[in-house]
Amino acid sequence: MEEKKKVLTRRDFLVSAGGAAAGLALAGTGLGLFAPKAEGATIDLPEYPWEQYFDKPLDVEKVRELGAQYYGEGNGCAEGAFRALVEVLGEPFNYVPSQVMNFGKGGGVAWGTLCGAVNGAAAAVSLVYGRGQGTAVIVNELMAWYSATALPLNTTESSVAGNPLCHASIANWCKATGKKSSERGPRCKALTGDVAAQAALYMNQLQAGTFVPAFPMSEETKACFDCHVGGMADDTLGKMDCSGCHEGH
Ligand code: HEC
Ligand code: HEC
Structure with missing residues (x-):
């Protein structure tokens, strides 16, 4: 089949969208800057990096709600967290198929390594900041926050993972609540929303110039x-x- 897709330059993109202001206005209506999502349609993406398209604070509670919703719809924790963030980030971020993060569920198709919610949320952060400083700064804080915070938030059935591993996270939750690992669904659903929301919060703070890391390495670990x-x-x-x-x- 003939490859019709072409990558637009940033300039082409703005011209075709009728200027940045018109583009933003369109984005606000939900009508979209890019080609429609019709089957077979090609989507012209602007040149990367895309940090400039993250231009207004994210609705943190919407991210939390969508993360839980997508987990509930069977996307898994990693895809659920990624999808919630790119949906709220809007275009062009939401043109990256969220399935790219599906493998992250259960810490990598149930290998129990990096918590998928952290992985998916971090992927969205990385999509925004690319090789820029924001990626390491925010993902570092997200890992540290996740390790030290009783999750899910706002429930008594929470636990502290101690590190960002799904394995430790689930094990500590089972220990703390007396539940079985196979009963983790509702817990991982809420946690997916919480982790994605925390990433959104950090992105908002970094953008506003109010981001302050709050989870330094412990003295003990620092020594090792x-x-x-x-x-x-x-x-x-x-x-x-x-x-x-x-x-x-
Ligand atoms: C003053 C430097 C120093 C500090 C501090 C230190 N280590 Fe080590 N550690 C070493 C050296 C040297 C070895 C032996 C050679 C090697 O395995 O690299 C070692 C060995 C180890 C080993 C290999 C198994 C063993 O016991 O021989 C582990 C695991 C380890 N350290 C973990 C830790 C942890 C955890 C901490 C903090 C609680 C820590 N180390 C603090 C220097 C240090
Ligand atoms: C989630 C568990 C985990 C954590 C947390 C962890 N390690 Fe390890 N570490 C391992 C495993 C697993 C190995 C491989 C051990 C093996 O194969 O014998 C290892 C190996 C090592 C070794 C080599 C051991 C040897 O026998 O020579 C050192 C040194 C070490 N870790 C230091 C550290 C230090 C320092 C930290 C904290 C900064 C740390 N580890 C955190 C699990 C962990």
Whole structure:
């Protein structure tokens, strides 16, 4: 089949949208700057990076609601969190198919590694900031917040994961609540919304110039880290709380 899709330059994009102001007005109506989502339609995406299209604060509570909703619809935690954020970010972010993050469910198709909600939310952050500083700054804080915060928020059936691993997160939740891992659905649904919302909050704060990291590495881990990650031992990598898995020495 003939490849019809072409990538527009930023300039073409603005011209075809009738200027930035008209484009933004259109975006506000839900009519969209880009080609319609009709089957077979090609969508001309503007040149990346797209940070400039994140130009108004995100509705944090809408992100929370959509994250839980998409999890509930069977998208999984990673796709659910990513999809909630790109939907609220709007165009052109929402033209990236959310299925790209589907693998993240259960910490990577149930391998229990990085929590999928964190993974999906971080992917959306990365889509906004690309190689810019915002990616590392926000994702770092999201990982640290997730590790230290009783989740899901606003329920008594919550638990602190200790690190960003799905494995530890679920295990600690089962321990704290007496529930079975197989009963985690409603919990992971709410958590997906909370994590996506937290990423939205951090993006809003960074944009407003009010972002302040609040979860520094503990003194204990810092000591291990300074020797083992790039220090005199220089033999591993990571910022997770070491005591979750190792004895000191
Ligand atoms: C003063 C530097 C230093 C500090 C601080 C330090 N380590 Fe080590 N650690 C070493 C060295 C050197 C070794 C032995 C060589 C190696 O395995 O790299 C070692 C070995 C280890 C090993 C390998 C298994 C073992 O016991 O031999 C683990 C795991 C480990 N350290 C974890 C930690 C943790 C967790 C902390 C913080 C609670 C920590 N280390 C603090 C320097 C340090
Ligand atoms: C989620 C669990 C987990 C956390 C958290 C963790 N580690 Fe590890 N670490 C492991 C595993 C698993 C291995 C591989 C052990 C093996 O294969 O014997 C390992 C290996 C190591 C080794 C080499 C051990 C050896 O026998 O030589 C060092 C050193 C180490 N970790 C240090 C750290 C430090 C320092 C931190 C904190 C910054 C940390 N780890 C956090 C799980 C963890």
